[in-house]
Amino acid sequence: MEIFKKMEEHDYEQLVFCQDKNSGLKAIICIHDTTLGPALGGTRMWNYESEEEAIEDAIRLGRGMTYKNAAAGLNLGGGKTVIIGDPLKDKNEEMFRAFGRFIQGLNGRYITAEDVGTTVADMDMIHEETDFVTGISPAFGSSGNPSPVTAYGAYIGMKAAAMEAYGDDSLEGKTVAVQGVGNVAYPLCEYLHKEGAKLIVTDINKEAVQRAVEAFGATAVEPNEIYSQDADIFAPCAMGAIINDDTIPQLKVKVVAGSANNQLKEERHGDELEARGIVYAPDFVINSGGVINVADELYGYNNERAMKRVETIYDSITRIFEIAKRDGIPSYIAAERMAEERIERVRNSRSQFLRSGHGHDILSRR
Numbered sequence: 017m018e019i020f021k022k023m024e025e026h027d028y029e030q031l032v033f034c035q036d037k038n039s040g041l042k043a044i045i046c047i048h049d050t051t052l053g054p055a056l057g058g059t060r061m062w063n064y065e066s067e068e069e070a071i072e073d074a075i076r077l078g079r080g081m082t083y084k085n086a087a088a089g090l091n092l093g094g095g096k097t098v099i100i101g102d103p104l105k106d107k108n109e110e111m112f113r114a115f116g117r118f119i120q121g122l123n124g125r126y127i128t129a130e131d132v133g134t135t136v137a138d139m140d141m142i143h144e145e146t147d148f149v150t151g152i153s154p155a156f157g158s159s160g161n162p163s164p165v166t167a168y169g170a171y172i173g174m175k176a177a178a179m180e181a182y183g184d185d186s187l188e189g190k191t192v193a194v195q196g197v198g199n200v201a202y203p204l205c206e207y208l209h210k211e212g213a214k215l216i217v218t219d220i221n222k223e224a225v226q227r228a229v230e231a232f233g234a235t236a237v238e239p240n241e242i243y244s245q246d247a248d249i250f251a252p253c254a255m256g257a258i259i260n261d262d263t264i265p266q267l268k269v270k271v272v273a274g275s276a277n278n279q280l281k282e283e284r285h286g287d288e289l290e291a292r293g294i295v296y297a298p299d300f301v302i303n304s305g306g307v308i309n310v311a312d313e314l315y316g317y318n319n320e321r322a323m324k325r326v327e328t329i330y331d332s333i334t335r336i337f338e339i340a341k342r343d344g345i346p347s348y349i350a351a352e353r354m355a356e357e358r359i360e361r362v363r364n365s366r367s368q369f370l371r372s373g374h375g376h377d378i379l380s381r382r
């Protein structure tokens with residue numbers, strides 16, 4: 017892999033390879049763009065098949081965070097970490113503490129949080145070594161686990177997408193096919209069930225499926241059957257690249273709206289959804305609830321303020337559909353433009369030097 021060529025392609029600022037033999041830590045921190053502020057993005061722990069696969073994931077996810085944070089109106093850049101390893105077997109305290117020291121070494125250019133495979137307890141271990149971590153235990157004045165808030169944002173974003181597709185944002189009686197019933201999708205299913213939606217669920221973890229079947233009367237299907245269900249809405253809430261050449265022809269839904277990062281395998285798959293008349297709620301907007309919530313910690317966490325901001329996801333998604341229609345472009349391009357334009361505006365307005373520790377001081381006083 018030609019790493020510098022990769023970095024040039026989407027103008028990545030920095031890739032940091034972290035190795036600690038003692039704990040077995042192998043991590044890649046990707047800092048994509050810090051025009052708006054320090055890069056904030058979660059840490060994913062996953063059993064990657066190769067180092068190339070891990071690097072690819074880190075850079076795709078890091079760039080996604082630049083767009084997510086910009087579109088959410090946050091003064092934060094984009095970054096992400098991947099730790100190579102099995103989250104069920106390979107975790108230990110020394111690993112997260114070693115990782116915390118690497119983050120501290122970046123002196124605030126990167127702030128972390130949870131993602132797939134990491135938990136509040138892991139963030140607490142990182143916090144032993146650095147203040148540049150959010151989503152730690154509420155006892156420290158933090159916002160805690162971001163997943164339920166991501167779920168709430170995805171729920172209201174799904175309603176905005178339903179409004180676009182059906183002219184009514186009620187989800188009562190709608191059938192939603194949910195892929196992955198993990199930390200975000202379980203509370204999302206709870207909101208949907210409460211509103212009277214019918215649920216079809218799948219997961220590679222049978223216990224997770226069973227939980228949703230028992231709690232919400234969901235219908236369980238095999239992982240490879242989720243795309244072809246007779247449903248109104250497909251909610252991808254597991255891993256990325258699931259909107260691709262194989263899956264698009266199977267879709268019978270009118271809406272794709274879920275929490276997973278990097279849902280489109282390639283950008284052309286967003287064009288394909290558009291061509292088929294499927295309403296696509298851009299992933300980095302509909303799943304921004306978690307980062308909006310943890311980012312509030314930079315101001316001294318206030319739940320009410322954070323939730324008000326999360327609720328703006330409905331209007332952001334609606335606005336994206338309006339821009340897409342006005343300019344005759346697919347929704348994913350409209351969302352990217354919205355983010356890129358904000359970054360450009362801020363880049364152009366930063367002509368004077370100003371020493372600013374804004375946000376960092378609050379994290380250290382927490």
Ligand SMILES: NC(=O)C1=CN([C@@H]2O[C@H](COP(=O)(O)OP(=O)(O)OC[C@H]3O[C@@H](n4cnc5c(N)ncnc54)[C@H](O)[C@@H]3O)[C@@H](O)[C@H]2O)C=CC1
Pocket residue numbers: 130131132133162163164166195196197198199200201218219220221224239253254255256275276277303304306307
């Ligand atoms: N947790 C959060 O606050 C946020 C999460 N996201 C994204 O949302 C997605 C889900 O995140 P979490 O719920 O936190 O992760 P999680 O790890 O708790 O849940 C993911 C679930 O998907 C299942 N899964 C994995 N591969 C699958 C497959 N091929 N078919 C069916 N199920 C499969 C897993 O067994 C697991 O139960 C991820 O893409 C994550 O990056 C995005 C923004 C914030």
Ligand SMILES: CC(C)CC(=O)C(=O)O
Pocket residue numbers: 056057058059084096129130131151162277303304306307310
């Ligand atoms: C989990 C969030 C707090 C941040 C993040 O990494 C994301 O939104 O994907």
